Every structure is written in C-alpha cells, then in structure tokens.
Amino acid sequence: FSNYLRKRFAGKDESIIQKNIDAAEQGYALSDELLKGNGIHVNIQRSSQVTNEIIMDGVEALALGAIAGGCDFISFYPMSPSTGIATTLAQYSKQFGIIVEQAEDEISAMNMVIGAWYAGARALASTSGGGFALMVEALSLAGMIESPVVIHLAQRPAPATGLPTRTEQGDLFFALFSGHGEFPRAIFTPGDIEEIFYLTQNAFNLADKYQIPVFILTDQYILESHHNISSLDPYRIKQERYITKTDKDYKRYKLTENGISPRGIPGYGDGLVIVDSDEHDEEGHITEDMDVRTNMVNKRLKKLDLISQEVLSPELIGNPDYKTLIIAYGSNYNVVKEALANIGSDDVAFLHYKQVYPLHPSTVDYLKKAKKTIIVENNATSQFAKLIKMQTGKSIDKSILKYNGMPFFVEELEAKLKENIM
Structure with missing residues (x-):
C-alpha cells in the first residue's frame, strides 16, 4: 500500500x-x-444496574416524543442537525400513521404544517437556523390565524451556513422575536434526553390548547449525544385535543373572556371554518374596522397571560441557601451539574431552565436571593441573560460564554466557575 x-x-x-x-x-x-494470536479480548461484565435502561440520542427522543404527543404529519427540508427527526419519523410512519413530506423548501414545509393543523392533524416542522429563516413569514401567518404549530429549531453556529456540523445556542432571540407583528408563543429548552421526550409531548398539547406556535429549541450537541436512560413513559402526559364540532352559527374567532376561541376544522360539524391572513372579524372575514382590529390584537395577546400560568418552573440543584447562583438552559444542563459537583461548594446552586419563555415568575425571587449570579451560554452575546433582564429588570453579574462551535467541557467549565466563585 x-x-x-x-x-x-x-x-x-x-x-x-x-x-x-x-x-x-x-x-x-x-x-x-x-x-x-488470540486476537483482541474485551471482557464485559453484565451489570444489573442497567438492565432496564435504554440507549438513546436526542434525535430519537424528540421523534418518539412527537409520536407520543400525537404527531401525524411532518414536513421538512433537510438541514443539519435537524434532518434526523424526519428520517426517524419516516421509519415509524407506517406503524403510527405519520405522513412524512420532504418539501421543495422550508417555505412550503412550514405552510404545509399550518395547513395540516387546519385540517385537524398534529403537525411538526423541524429545521435549523437557515431553514427557519425561510419559515418566518408563515410563522406570522400562524400567529394571525391562531393556528397551533410545533417547531423544532435545531441550533448550529451561524450566521449563514456557519459551522453546519457544530453546536451553539445562538437562536434564542431568533425564536423569541421571529415573525412580523405581535403574537404569543412558548419556547421549551430541554436539557437531557428525558426532557426532550416529555417537552416534545407537552409542546403539542400546549400548541393545541392555546392555538399558538410552540418552539422546541435544541442544538447539535444534545441531538447527537447518546445517553443511557430509564424507560420513557409515553402515557405520562395525556394527549389533550381541543377541536370543536361546529354548528351553523360557528365563529372561528369568537371573542371570549380568556382569548381562546373554539377551533373547528372543515367538515367536522355544520359550521364554516374561515381563516385569513388579513385582520378579520369573529367569523374570519377580512375587515379594516379599527375597533375590531384592537379587539382582535387584545384577544390574541390575552392568551399569553394564561400561558404564563402554566409555564414550567426552573429546577434548582444544590443548596437552597446559596450565595452564588449559576443559571443555564438547554444542553448545558448536565455539564453544569457535573462541574458543580466537582467543585463541591455548599454556597453555590444551579438553576436550570427547560422553558425560557414565558419566563417563570419565580425567577425574580431566585435572583434576589443570590449575592452573585453567573450564567452559562453557548453564544457570544449572552442572550438568555438579556432576556432575564428584559423580563425582570435584573442584570446577571457574570456571563461565561463559548461560541467556537464546541460544547462546554466539564474541566473547562469547572475552571471558569472556580475563577468566578472562589
């Protein structure tokens, strides 16, 4: 050779x-x-501790969570690191009755997903940053017609093509502020395999209940990491359906006290289900009436108060009588936990967010209690720290950031935390 x-x-x-x-x-x-000779011998001992455990990566967890959440339609255009969600669902498509559609681009994919929800399906859009950029106009359409939609946004380093096979947490603000106009949304940020599975299930219920876009924000690191976990329970979260059988007097956008109108679908009942991207009246017809416009905007935004009452609380790990509070979200969950365990300080606690928006109201109390706050993020501008300040008025004292395309390593983060704690 x-x-x-x-x-x-x-x-x-x-x-x-x-x-x-x-x-x-x-x-x-x-x-x-x-x-x-005798070759290479590897001596593997059986362990009863892992008999009932399974090995799974983030891609499989999200796809299975979508199935458990009732997903029966996905439209996508391939883009790393999100493509595996669609290919995994395709493997299960016949078994669970899932339509898997590879669209010609992300514009079509997102509009197909909205159309599927309109027809009564539970649909998922899965993409990465550049693909989601093409979906943004349709996202605003979902906001206007009050269509449920679940969006999996798999983050990778950007702008533009960036580092297609690496990881980052640079799209939090993109998910939060995308879409022209003002309309409510929710953003989940799972930190491990179990959270990916159960939060994906939850996303379909939340989108269906409040007729809003719900984001599942992941990244390349968590999607492609394998973990051994205990068996997942697909029935722990029940599927909640909120479709109404219409009558002849049905009004798609009926003004209600809580802002949630009854959602019908074509062919289920005697009513006519009218939706339009223009501003509309209660029946769904186009209008330029200023009072109707004001009422409809208020109606849509009113739902944010209800969503805030259901927001998932952050998880506090460590001594509740902490002096220093470490804050992180998403895929930094396990690395922060391990780094803090190695440091072994009773004065430090870790606050993990699996839902970053709406921001849980307990955040203010956690921040007030701390003498020093440190946030850990895989981006260059400390986006979550800015969101916290925007929502609470309180600044984070120190940001530990990494944005070279790699996740934090335990030893690396441990050293940086020691610099700021000790």
Whole structure:
C-alpha cells in the first residue's frame, strides 16, 4: 500500500510521506500479529444496574416524543442537525400513521404544517437556523390565524451556513422575536434526553390548547449525544385535543373572556371554518374596522397571560441557601451539574431552565436571593441573560460564554466557575 499512500500524499514533503507509510506499516504489522494470536479480548461484565435502561440520542427522543404527543404529519427540508427527526419519523410512519413530506423548501414545509393543523392533524416542522429563516413569514401567518404549530429549531453556529456540523445556542432571540407583528408563543429548552421526550409531548398539547406556535429549541450537541436512560413513559402526559364540532352559527374567532376561541376544522360539524391572513372579524372575514382590529390584537395577546400560568418552573440543584447562583438552559444542563459537583461548594446552586419563555415568575425571587449570579451560554452575546433582564429588570453579574462551535467541557467549565466563585 506504499504506492497508494505516495499517490494520496502527492505534493507533500518526502518526510511526511514516509512517516505516513511507516505508520501504516506498523499498524498493519500489529493487526497481523494480533490476528495470528488470540486476537483482541474485551471482557464485559453484565451489570444489573442497567438492565432496564435504554440507549438513546436526542434525535430519537424528540421523534418518539412527537409520536407520543400525537404527531401525524411532518414536513421538512433537510438541514443539519435537524434532518434526523424526519428520517426517524419516516421509519415509524407506517406503524403510527405519520405522513412524512420532504418539501421543495422550508417555505412550503412550514405552510404545509399550518395547513395540516387546519385540517385537524398534529403537525411538526423541524429545521435549523437557515431553514427557519425561510419559515418566518408563515410563522406570522400562524400567529394571525391562531393556528397551533410545533417547531423544532435545531441550533448550529451561524450566521449563514456557519459551522453546519457544530453546536451553539445562538437562536434564542431568533425564536423569541421571529415573525412580523405581535403574537404569543412558548419556547421549551430541554436539557437531557428525558426532557426532550416529555417537552416534545407537552409542546403539542400546549400548541393545541392555546392555538399558538410552540418552539422546541435544541442544538447539535444534545441531538447527537447518546445517553443511557430509564424507560420513557409515553402515557405520562395525556394527549389533550381541543377541536370543536361546529354548528351553523360557528365563529372561528369568537371573542371570549380568556382569548381562546373554539377551533373547528372543515367538515367536522355544520359550521364554516374561515381563516385569513388579513385582520378579520369573529367569523374570519377580512375587515379594516379599527375597533375590531384592537379587539382582535387584545384577544390574541390575552392568551399569553394564561400561558404564563402554566409555564414550567426552573429546577434548582444544590443548596437552597446559596450565595452564588449559576443559571443555564438547554444542553448545558448536565455539564453544569457535573462541574458543580466537582467543585463541591455548599454556597453555590444551579438553576436550570427547560422553558425560557414565558419566563417563570419565580425567577425574580431566585435572583434576589443570590449575592452573585453567573450564567452559562453557548453564544457570544449572552442572550438568555438579556432576556432575564428584559423580563425582570435584573442584570446577571457574570456571563461565561463559548461560541467556537464546541460544547462546554466539564474541566473547562469547572475552571471558569472556580475563577468566578472562589
């Protein structure tokens, strides 16, 4: 094989070529020696501690969570690191009656998802940052027609193509502020495999109940990481359906006290289900009446108060009588936990957010209690710290940031935390 290596490394210095040939010959000789002997023996002991555990990555967890949540339609255009969600659902499509549609682009994909919800399906859009940029106009359509929609936004380093196979948490603000106009939404940020599964289930119920876009914000690191976990319970969260059988007097956008109008679907009942991207009256007809416009905007935004009452509380890990509070969300969950365990300080606690918007009201009390606050994020501008300040008026004292395309390593984060704690 020396001739092959000389061709492969043609143009390189002779010393480099020879070193590669020497390395290949030594590797060949070693493998030949092992094969002539007893080979390579790996002694694996069975452990009763993991008998009932399974190995799963984030992609599988999200796809299975979608199935458990009643997803029966996904439209997508391939984009790393989100593509695996669609291909996994395709594997289960016949077993669970799921339509998997690879659209010509993300514009079509998002509009198909909205159309599927309109027809009564539970649909998922899965993409990454550049793909979601094309979905934004349709996201605003969902906000106007009050269509449920579940969006999986798998983050990777940007702008533009960025680092397609690496990780980052740079799209929090993109998810929060995307879509022209003002309309409510919710954003989940799962931190481990179990949270991915159960939050995806929950996303379909929340979108259906409040007729809003719900984001599942992940990243390349958590999607492609494998973990051994206890068995998941697909029935822990019950599927909640909120479709109304219409009558002849049905009004799609009926003004109600809580802002939630009865959602009918075409063909289920005697009513006419009218939706339009223009501002509309209670029946769904286009209008430019100023009073109707004001009432409809208020109606849509009123739902945010209800969503805030159901927001998932952050998880406090460590001493509740902390002096220093570490804050993180999403995929930094396990690395922060391990780093703090290694530090072993009773004065430090960790607050993990699996839902960043709406922001849980307990955030203010947690911040008030701390003498020092530190946030850990995989982005360059500390987006979650800015969101916290925007919502609470309180600043985070120190941001530990990483944005080179790699996740935090335990030893690295441990050293940075020690610098700011000790």
